[in-house]
């Protein structure tokens with residue numbers, strides 16, 4: 001059982017909910033990211049934080 005939730009904001013890969021487990025990450029602004037893009041964005045935010 002899987003349900004299409006939406007598409008990754010960055011690479012537009014479809015993101016499914018499989019057996020109650022989301023195939024990606026919902027951001028605080030309600031956009032979706034796949035795990036690959038989520039990791040990339042997280043690294044970007046980390047580097048920004050370090051510069052502040």
Ligand SMILES: [Zn+2]
Pocket residue numbers: 008009010011012013033034035036037038
């Ligand atoms: Zn993606």
